[in-house]
Amino acid sequence: MTGIFGNSSKSASISGNSPFKEAVGIDDLAVYIPQLYLPLEGEFSRRREIDPGKLTRGIGIERMAIPDAHEDAATMAAMSLLELMRRCDLLPEDIGKIHIGTESAVDEAKAIGTYVIGMLEKVYGPGSFQHCSTVEFKSACIGTTLALESISYWVAADEGERVGVVIASDVAKYPLGSSGEYTQGAGSVSLLVKKNPRIAALEQIYGCFTRDENDFFRPTGCTMATVNGKHSNQCYLDAMQGAFASFAAKAARKGIISPKNGECTTDWIDHLLFHIPYPRMIEYASAAIFRQDWKNSSRWSDVEAEIGPEPEAGNYDDLERYRLDLARYARSFARSRQFLEAYNARVIDSAALSRSIGNIYTGSIYLGLASLLELQKLRAHERLCFGAYGSGCSALVFSARVSSEFSSVPSRDLFERLEKRREISLEEYELLHEGVRKESLIQPSGEFALAQIDHQGYRHYEYMS
Numbered sequence: 089m090t091g092i093f094g095n096s097s098k099s100a101s102i103s104g105n106s107p108f109k110e111a112v113g114i115d116d117l118a119v120y121i122p123q124l125y126l127p128l129e130g131e132f133s134r135r136r137e138i139d140p141g142k143l144t145r146g147i148g149i150e151r152m153a154i155p156d157a158h159e160d161a162a163t164m165a166a167m168s169l170l171e172l173m174r175r176c177d178l179l180p181e182d183i184g185k186i187h188i189g190t191e192s193a194v195d196e197a198k199a200i201g202t203y204v205i206g207m208l209e210k211v212y213g214p215g216s217f218q219h220c221s222t223v224e225f226k227s228a229c230i231g232t233t234l235a236l237e238s239i240s241y242w243v244a245a246d247e248g249e250r251v252g253v254v255i256a257s258d259v260a261k262y263p264l265g266s267s268g269e270y271t272q273g274a275g276s277v278s279l280l281v282k283k284n285p286r287i288a289a290l291e292q293i294y295g296c297f298t299r300d301e302n303d304f305f306r307p308t309g310c311t312m313a314t315v316n317g318k319h320s321n322q323c324y325l326d327a328m329q330g331a332f333a334s335f336a337a338k339a340a341r342k343g344i345i346s347p348k349n350g351e352c353t354t355d356w357i358d359h360l361l362f363h364i365p366y367p368r369m370i371e372y373a374s375a376a377i378f379r380q381d382w383k384n385s386s387r388w389s390d391v392e393a394e395i396g397p398e399p400e401a402g403n404y405d406d407l408e409r410y411r412l413d414l415a416r417y418a419r420s421f422a423r424s425r426q427f428l429e430a431y432n433a434r435v436i437d438s439a440a441l442s443r444s445i446g447n448i449y450t451g452s453i454y455l456g457l458a459s460l461l462e463l464q465k466l467r468a469h470e471r472l473c474f475g476a477y478g479s480g481c482s483a484l485v486f487s488a489r490v491s492s493e494f495s496s497v498p499s500r501d502l503f504e505r506l507e508k509r510r511e512i513s514l515e516e517y518e519l520l521h522e523g524v525r526k527e528s529l530i531q532p533s534g535e536f537a538l539a540q541i542d543h544q545g546y547r548h549y550e551y552m553s
């Protein structure tokens with residue numbers, strides 16, 4: 089990518105940033121999405137009395153992936169892991185650790201990874217994973233990213249040749265008729281983390297922001313989250329701005345990103361990938377980040393020439409008035425030529441898959457990476473900047489560099505696979521959503537399935553050949 093700010097040449101001139109002896113990062117990824125989907129235009133928008141334009145443009149989701157009766161976060165995790173192992177010719181003994189990020193836990197104590205290993209052993213043989221450890225990371229939608237950060241240090245330190253796997257798996261579920269309902273989805277992403285990765289090497293700079301918030305939570309025993317939707321948007325933006333500032337300061341201190349002569353941090357970044365609860369959110373997020381970042385750069389005078397100066401708190405007696413004017417200014421910025429150019433060149437493509445899938449919670453940021461890979465938007469040595477967010481709340485911003493051999497990794501044909509899914513009616517969706525329908529709409533074949541939950545609550549899974 090040439091990039092409107094000529095980013096690639098700048099990032100290509102930097103090398104050897106990682107503190108590790110050998111580069112560590114994402115070698116490959118596999119995505120599993122359920123075979124059922126509900127379109128948001130048509131019956132759903134009519135019966136919920138919502139303008140379809142609000143769903144497809146205002147929110148940005150066209151279809152939501154819906155898990156069938158035999159699917160849950162554990163089966164989906166096992167499916168994406170199985171595909172990853174087959175894609176990469178991995179044997180169970182090659183994998184030292186499986187870290188799983190999920191907020192759709194199937195058990196309050198037992199790690200979801202033990203169920204996943206139980207399923208994989210039905211394919212690879214009993215005991216085949218007994219020397220692989222597994223742990224569940226719960227931190228709302230940021231869990232997988234914290235898992236990735238953690239496993240990268242283990243991979244770097246491990247003397248042997250074993251690899252780490254990070255799995256994101258979630259069912260995003262809100263009450264019928266709620267404003268969260270049209271931001272549901274389901275799916276899993278498995279990441280292969282190893283030395284000298286073929287896709288992207290982590291630069292090991294993590295900018296973090298954490299604050300105690302009530303934007304989204306699911307008290308023990310509840311099957312669905314309580315969400316304060318508008319507040320969650322604001323928490324996301326606050327946390328992302330805080331984490332990005334921390335990332336920028338660390339990257340500058342380490343000399344990895346050193347803006348000079350009116351430049352800013354984002355000039356050194358080719359693609360920004362954010363957590364995608366719904367595609368429109370990445371527009372809000374990138375507008376907040378570019379506005380914060382550009383204010384210290386020479387580009388800001390062009391922005392001011394187009395939309396005027398930003399309101400300053402010191403000029404206001406009335407705090408509410410200041411907030412309203414600032415919100416209005418943020419909207420003008422999001423429509424400015426400068427922002428739209430940057431957004432269209434460096435952000436928007438990461439939401440391509442999410443439009444047809446919806447929210448997959450902790451894996452959605454890596455679905456963004458899958459979108460860029462499938463659309464062939466990456467170039468060797470480009471810098472990726474990830475902005476992960478988890479309600480509750482925290483954000484983690486980190487960077488990675490595209491490896492020179494990334495194009496040797498085969499495509500997953502994800503867009504073609506999504507076209508082969510089965511559309512379901514609103515009634516079928518509602519019965520699955522409420523747990524009333526117990527039989528699968530599509531009989532499981534060549535996949536893992538939840539066969540039974542016994543009288544103790546233990547879950548029995550099968551591989552249905």
Ligand code: COA
Pocket residue numbers: 139140141142143145146147267268269270271315316317318320321324365366369479
């Ligand atoms: N055509 C095009 N756009 C339309 C429209 C139409 N007919 N009608 C409304 N819109 C736009 C709105 O103007 C708004 O865009 P704007 O922010 O640029 O003004 C956008 O659609 C969203 O509409 P809004 O009414 O603000 O949202 P909502 O009440 O449906 O709630 C969420 C949105 C995200 C808060 C809600 O879906 C939710 O709670 N989701 C779950 C939690 C979540 O995902 N949080 C995100 C952070 S993790």
